[in-house]
Amino acid sequence: MWSFFHKLGSPPWLYGISGSILRWLLPLTLLALTTGLVWGLLFTAPDFRQGNSYRIIYIHVPAAVVALAGYYVMALAGAVNLIWKMKMADVAMKAAAPIGAALTFIALLTGAIWGKPTWGTWWVWDARITSMLILLFLYLGVVALYEAFDNKEAAGKACAVLSLVGMVNIPIIYKSVDWWYSLHQPASIKFTGESTIDPSMLYPLLLMITAFYALFTCCLLMNMRAELLQRESRTNWVRKLARDGGRD
Amino acid sequence: MTAPGPFAFCLRLLRRQLLLAVRRPIEIGNPLLFFAMVVALFPLGLGPAPGQLASFAPGILWIIALLSNLLTSDAVFRSDFDDGSLEQLLLSPQPLYLSVLAYIAAHWLITGLLLALVSPLFALMLNLPSAAIGSLVASLLLGTAVLSLLGGIGAALTVGLKRGGMLISLLILPLYMPVLIFGSAAVKAAVTGAPVGPYLALLGAMLSLAIALAPMAIAAGLRISIDA
Numbered sequence: 001m002w003s004f005f006h007k008l009g010s011p012p013w014l015y016g017i018s019g020s021i022l023r024w025l026l027p028l029t030l031l032a033l034t035t036g037l038v039w040g041l042l043f044t045a046p047d048f049r050q051g052n053s054y055r056i057i058y059i060h061v062p063a064a065v066v067a068l069a070g071y072y073v074m075a076l077a078g079a080v081n082l083i084w085k086m087k088m089a090d091v092a093m094k095a096a097a098p099i100g101a102a103l104t105f106i107a108l109l110t111g112a113i114w115g116k117p118t119w120g121t122w123w124v125w126d127a128r129i130t131s132m133l134i135l136l137f138l139y140l141g142v143v144a145l146y147e148a149f150d151n152k153e154a155a156g157k158a159c160a161v162l163s164l165v166g167m168v169n170i171p172i173i174y175k176s177v178d179w180w181y182s183l184h185q186p187a188s189i190k191f192t193g194e195s196t197i198d199p200s201m202l203y204p205l206l207l208m209i210t211a212f213y214a215l216f217t218c219c220l221l222m223n224m225r226a227e228l229l230q231r232e233s234r235t236n237w238v239r240k241l242a243r244d245g246g247r248d
Numbered sequence: 249m250t251a252p253g254p255f256a257f258c259l260r261l262l263r264r265q266l267l268l269a270v271r272r273p274i275e276i277g278n279p280l281l282f283f284a285m286v287v288a289l290f291p292l293g294l295g296p297a298p299g300q301l302a303s304f305a306p307g308i309l310w311i312i313a314l315l316s317n318l319l320t321s322d323a324v325f326r327s328d329f330d331d332g333s334l335e336q337l338l339l340s341p342q343p344l345y346l347s348v349l350a351y352i353a354a355h356w357l358i359t360g361l362l363l364a365l366v367s368p369l370f371a372l373m374l375n376l377p378s379a380a381i382g383s384l385v386a387s388l389l390l391g392t393a394v395l396s397l398l399g400g401i402g403a404a405l406t407v408g409l410k411r412g413g414m415l416i417s418l419l420i421l422p423l424y425m426p427v428l429i430f431g432s433a434a435v436k437a438a439v440t441g442a443p444v445g446p447y448l449a450l451l452g453a454m455l456s457l458a459i460a461l462a463p464m465a466i467a468a469g470l471r472i473s474i475d476a
Contacts, residue, residue, distance in 0.1 A: 130425075134422045137418070137421065137422040138422050140418065141418045141419045141422060144415055145406075145415065145418075145419060148406070149476065153476075154408070154475060154476030157468075158472050158473075158476075161405060161465050162405060165423065165465050166422070166423065169426075172426070
């Protein structure tokens with residue numbers, strides 16, 4: 001177990017293992033995404049009130065769920081870097097921020113597109129939507145702070161502190177639809193008790209959520225690999241990799 | 249000479265910060281002047297109709313308080329970082345948590361407290377109903393203290409950077425938003441005659457949480473900035 005822990009700190013080992021994980025995870029993710037999209041968009045019944053417009057749920061909800069989870073990944077990776085000074089956690093934190101920002105943006109964009117036909121407006125200053133916008137700003141703040149430091153070690157620590165402070169916001173976003181009376185509906189999928197969504201719509205949605213988690217993992221690993229190569233560009237293993245034409 | 253105890257040290261630090269501020273009165277006056285000028289911008293931009301101004305007044309006053317806090321936050325640690333006394337503070341055996349709290353308390357006393365005390369004047373200029381003035385002052389007293397603590401986090405993280413000014417807004421404004429929501433909601437509730445207590449209680453809860461946790465983040469941020 002400890003040898004595994006020590007190996008995690010080694011860039012070439014991480015580069016190698018992430019490569020072999022990606023080799024099967026990436027095709028699987030693309031398969032799940034395609035299946036989920038085709039199933040959700042073509043083979044489910046239209047909603048009795050919203051018609052076909054509800055189908056954007058198969059992108060909106062997974063993106064929003066993973067955007068929130070991605071913040072925890074970023075903040076916890078930052079915490080690991082602060083506490084145990086693990087460089088690879090810093091790499092993970094830096095890699096997670098832009099992906100999280102992109103997913104939050106997708107959730108806001110699809111929400112706006114969905115809002116137009118169902119609520120009659122692109123945007124409302126509703127608790128859930130506003131707090132998701134704050135989440136986007138938090139992600140972008142981490143990216144901006146990282147870029148502002150010349151000393152990248154200090155940048156990683158500073159971003160870790162910032163993302164841990166911002167973590168206060170995540171439970172508020174998650175519970176915002178229950179705490180405030182808002183236009184955005186409360187969660188339909190419940191871990192305890194009956195879900196308020198029909199199983200024929202629920203299963204493709206669950207598949208899409210899983211696929212988005214897998215997509216997040218793939219993007220995270222690919223970002224981390226790029227970051228590793230850049231940081232270690234002067235080391236022998238990267239030079240050897242470059243000489244061998246990128247095969248690992 | 250024996251070293252002072254942590255609390256005595258904390259009080260001395262607070263006294264030093266206040267003394268520094270009093271010696272340069274313009275530093276105290278600037279945020280208030282900023283407050284007054286931005287208040288004057290709104291009737292020019294929105295039109296001077298009293299009814300319309302009154303309905304926007306809670307939000308306007310809170311946003312200006314937030315902005316003037318943001319603009320002064322940048323300077324909390326700046327001069328002590330530049331002349332090296334911050335580094336000495338970090339090396340000293342005194343608990344950094346309390347020292348940081350002294351810095352923030354000084355910042356709040358010379359910005360937030362004064363702003364809250366003069367806010368009734370500006371509230372009258374914007375035709376805010378007089379029934380809401382009490383809750384405006386109360387919400388500003390609680391809220392600006394939270395803002396000072398959060399602003400300190402941004403100041404600590406960016407103090408070592410040459411171009412911190414714009415960045416600190418990007419980092420801190422998302423954290424300010426919940427305070428703005430409940431602060432202006434308290435004033436709006438007072439205008440409509442709804443109970444103000446719950447909002448003030450929430451601001452108080454935020455303040456307790458921020459006093460407990462923010463100094464740790466600030467201390468960590470200062471250590472990172474000094475090391476960089």
